[in-house]
Amino acid sequence: MNQIAIRISGMTKYYGTGPDAVRALHDVSFEIRNNEFFTLLGPSGCGKTTLLRIIGGFEEYSEGKLELFDEEIQDLPPNRRPVNTVFQHYALFPHLSIRDNVGFGLKMLGKPDSEIHRQTNKMLDLVRLSEYADRRPSQLSGGQKQRVALARALAPEPKVLLLDEPLSALDLKLRQSMRHELKQIREQLGITFIFVTHDQEEALIMSDRIAVMSHGSLQQVGTPEEIYNHPENRFVADFVGETNLVQGVIRELCSDAACVEYADQELSLAIQNENLFATEQQVHLSIRPEHINIKPMSSESSNLPALIKEKTFLGTDIQFLCRLKGGNELTTRVQTTTTDCATLLPGDSVELTIDTKKIVLLGD
Amino acid sequence: MSNPPHGVFAPIRHWLLLPSWLTIGFLMVSPVLIMLVYSFLTKEFRGGVIWEFTFAAYDQFFIDRGLFGDEPPQIEWTYINIFWRSTWQAGLATLLCLFIGFPTAYYIATRPASTRNIWVFLITIPYWVNLLIRTVSMKFLIRDNGPINAWLLQTGLITEPISLINTPIAVQLGLFYSYLPFMVLPLYAAIERFDFSLSEAAADLYAHRWYTLWHIIIPNIKAGIIAGCILVFIPSLGAFLAPDLLGGAKNFMIGSLIEEQFKGTAGNWPFGAAASMILLTAVLLVMMLHARNQKIDAAHQGH
Ligand SMILES: Nc1ncnc2c1ncn2[C@@H]1O[C@H](COP(=O)(O)OP(=O)(O)O)[C@@H](O)[C@H]1O
Ligand SMILES: [Mg+2]
Numbered sequence: 095m096n097q098i099a100i101r102i103s104g105m106t107k108y109y110g111t112g113p114d115a116v117r118a119l120h121d122v123s124f125e126i127r128n129n130e131f132f133t134l135l136g137p138s139g140c141g142k143t144t145l146l147r148i149i150g151g152f153e154e155y156s157e158g159k160l161e162l163f164d165e166e167i168q169d170l171p172p173n174r175r176p177v178n179t180v181f182q183h184y185a186l187f188p189h190l191s192i193r194d195n196v197g198f199g200l201k202m203l204g205k206p207d208s209e210i211h212r213q214t215n216k217m218l219d220l221v222r223l224s225e226y227a228d229r230r231p232s233q234l235s236g237g238q239k240q241r242v243a244l245a246r247a248l249a250p251e252p253k254v255l256l257l258d259e260p261l262s263a264l265d266l267k268l269r270q271s272m273r274h275e276l277k278q279i280r281e282q283l284g285i286t287f288i289f290v291t292h293d294q295e296e297a298l299i300m301s302d303r304i305a306v307m308s309h310g311s312l313q314q315v316g317t318p319e320e321i322y323n324h325p326e327n328r329f330v331a332d333f334v335g336e337t338n339l340v341q342g343v344i345r346e347l348c349s350d351a352a353c354v355e356y357a358d359q360e361l362s363l364a365i366q367n368e369n370l371f372a373t374e375q376q377v378h379l380s381i382r383p384e385h386i387n388i389k390p391m392s393s394e395s396s397n398l399p400a401l402i403k404e405k406t407f408l409g410t411d412i413q414f415l416c417r418l419k420g421g422n423e424l425t426t427r428v429q430t431t432t433t434d435c436a437t438l439l440p441g442d443s444v445e446l447t448i449d450t451k452k453i454v455l456l457g458d
Numbered sequence: 459m460s461n462p463p464h465g466v467f468a469p470i471r472h473w474l475l476l477p478s479w480l481t482i483g484f485l486m487v488s489p490v491l492i493m494l495v496y497s498f499l500t501k502e503f504r505g506g507v508i509w510e511f512t513f514a515a516y517d518q519f520f521i522d523r524g525l526f527g528d529e530p531p532q533i534e535w536t537y538i539n540i541f542w543r544s545t546w547q548a549g550l551a552t553l554l555c556l557f558i559g560f561p562t563a564y565y566i567a568t569r570p571a572s573t574r575n576i577w578v579f580l581i582t583i584p585y586w587v588n589l590l591i592r593t594v595s596m597k598f599l600i601r602d603n604g605p606i607n608a609w610l611l612q613t614g615l616i617t618e619p620i621s622l623i624n625t626p627i628a629v630q631l632g633l634f635y636s637y638l639p640f641m642v643l644p645l646y647a648a649i650e651r652f653d654f655s656l657s658e659a660a661a662d663l664y665a666h667r668w669y670t671l672w673h674i675i676i677p678n679i680k681a682g683i684i685a686g687c688i689l690v691f692i693p694s695l696g697a698f699l700a701p702d703l704l705g706g707a708k709n710f711m712i713g714s715l716i717e718e719q720f721k722g723t724a725g726n727w728p729f730g731a732a733a734s735m736i737l738l739t740a741v742l743l744v745m746m747l748h749a750r751n752q753k754i755d756a757a758h759q760g761h
Contacts, residue, residue, distance in 0.1 A: 150662060151661075152658055152661075152662075171661070172658070172661040172662050173661045173662070173663075173664045173665060173666065174664075177662075178662055178663065179658075179659070179662045181655050181658070181659055183653075183655065185653065185655040185656050185658065185659040186659075187656060187659070187660075187674060188656075188678065189677045189678060198660070198663050198665070199663035199664055202660075202663055202664035202665045202666075202669070203664050246659075246663070247662075247663075250663065250664065
């Protein structure tokens, strides 16, 4: 069950040579398990497409190793890799019908006509496009083209499916329903998906595990919960979800906790490994907006006093931007149903309570 | 048909279109009409025409009545044969241009965007020189004691010069060299517009390279291929410089035949005009066939 589908080790890729060379990947190593929904997440230009194209066989790499089910596949051209791709702009064959598009891979594999027909029908059913089988791609909407691209890539039953930002060209509603559909289809077919996106929300919703990338380097690999709750560095904390990244100083250290001074407060925070930190070290704290509670000022409290600067209504949540005494700013978010907060307005004095157990301490 | 834009009155619109109508009228319609009229006039010896209506020119082209015009009419094969020879010479030249032009255009279109224009420029440079001079140069290159033969003799690949002048091959070379850019440029434009992620998708779906070329790339650049073929075939069909200078009397083409009718005093204007009209009709038929095919294609693709 936990077989490794793809192992990437020390992958480095330069575009071009000499002084103009662009480093698109830098020493990237990770493993993708069989039957996993694995997401490559990172801002535009961080090398996601490059990595996907290397796995698909469309791009050579400068250094490193690429293994598919424990076999090195460096020398296999794309048409001999048991891997199929859903291209970012679909790349449907405009001169072929939808049916011929979907059956293309099977035809190339030399399957008999009857099997091509059966499998094509099955795939068209799967993506609910059976009535459109005889149309041309130009006669379909964006969402339908997207589903044809998916059916076409799935039809030859690849061991691994690569998807390069497949939803980015769709509008929000369609994107949300396609997320759901993709996830269902993967569970139904039980094959490995490698999904590329720059949308952290999409990554969190869909993935079994996520690899966060930045500037060609791997930042962290983990489940959505690990990535969200235990980011390993500032980039991950900032890029995945929203957070307040603030500076503090370590005043005291013991084996599993640190006393950190932030905004005239001494916060006692849990830490994993004291060796990563030293006393009097400048550190960053990642505090998620939902882990800061806000309530109207009451005189006897000893919590963080603050002033509301901005209030933003987000539907189920309300977001407040608060200014602390020292000038620091914190964003906090509470559910709209929390009654005593809905009436707060900019300019009101409030007090904040930070759930210290949820603060993540980050070095530099 | 599009609706007139709001705020522009119909009369003004017609006035604005006047330059186009004048261009089309003077430069395209009237020359053809003049030729059409002349092809039905009587020839004047020493060139020129007599304004008397006759079918004589067409009669001369298609029907053989013997040397003195008193034998029972038979089909005249001389000109039909010239016509036929011209057609296959032009067709062959078109194929030659396609076979050389396609890889050339493909190569240029797949270079980095920054260097493509340089390649296109290089392709067009020789064509700044007059066609006559280029054709004569070709003659110098391939003649028995020209540089190509000299080089082949020197390397010992051949022991006697290859005689190309006055052969159909020489005509082919001439036509090929004359019209190659008309093939390369539309092909280049089509291949440059081709979305190469389609060929990646084909490779991803286990297609072999040749399959991808034939079944993915070529169908999607078909318009460029056809445009290139038409642009080479039509001028080749009416060419006279290459057949005159490189082919000699035996490789006479329809263009040379027409040219002779209007040159000097030996000519026959109505006959030249009739031959032109026949050529024009043949070309128009080819174009109409192409237009019909395109319409059928478009209907298939639902555009
Ligand atoms: N064909 C190419 N030639 C040169 N540089 C490239 C090429 N493709 C991508 N790059 C560069 O490599 C980096 C990574 O690109 P890419 O993998 O497309 O990123 P992403 O998909 O994450 O947006 C970028 O800086 C990009 O400019
Ligand atoms: Mg990309």
